[in-house]
Amino acid sequence: MFCNKCGEKLADDAKFCTKCGTKINNEPKMGSIVFRRIGQLYGAVAPINVFVDGMQVASIGTNQEVRVPLSIGAHQVSFNYWCGNNNQNIFYLTNQNPNIRITVKLGYGVITSDPKIVNVENI
Numbered sequence: 001m002f003c004n005k006c007g008e009k010l011a012d013d014a015k016f017c018t019k020c021g022t023k024i025n026n027e028p029k030m031g032s033i034v035f036r037r038i039g040q041l042y043g044a045v046a047p048i049n050v051f052v053d054g055m056q057v058a059s060i061g062t063n064q065e066v067r068v069p070l071s072i073g074a075h076q077v078s079f080n081y082w083c084g085n086n087n088q089n090i091f092y093l094t095n096q097n098p099n100i101r102i103t104v105k106l107g108y109g110v111i112t113s114d115p116k117i118v119n120v121e122n123i
Contacts, residue, residue: 006020031097031100033093033102034066036065037104047061052076079104103119
């Protein structure tokens with residue numbers, strides 16, 4: 001983190017700038033994760049449910065995208081399509097990269113299809 005007044009590099013928990021004495025605002029910062037579903041014919045009718053930190057936050061249909069505002073920090077992300085959640089992933093929103101886009105599509109399965117993450121990018 002850097003001082004907004006003089007540009008001095010500071011510790012992440014700094015209350016004041018060590019160079020110029022300016023008070024540092026350490027309130028929790030906000031970011032977001034944009035969930036985007038790639039269009040494909042297979043499974044196009046049913047939505048993919050999106051869970052963040054154990055709570056459902058969205059359902060995304062084919063070629064849809066939704067932005068979920070979240071605090072800076074680590075967040076557990078999982079998806080649900082028809083039956084049960086697939087693997088859980090941890091994503092980090094930081095002050096330097098507070099917004100990311102996660103692109104998903106359905107994988108092909110014998111009995112069921114699990115949503116697969118195909119791309120993660122800073123936006």
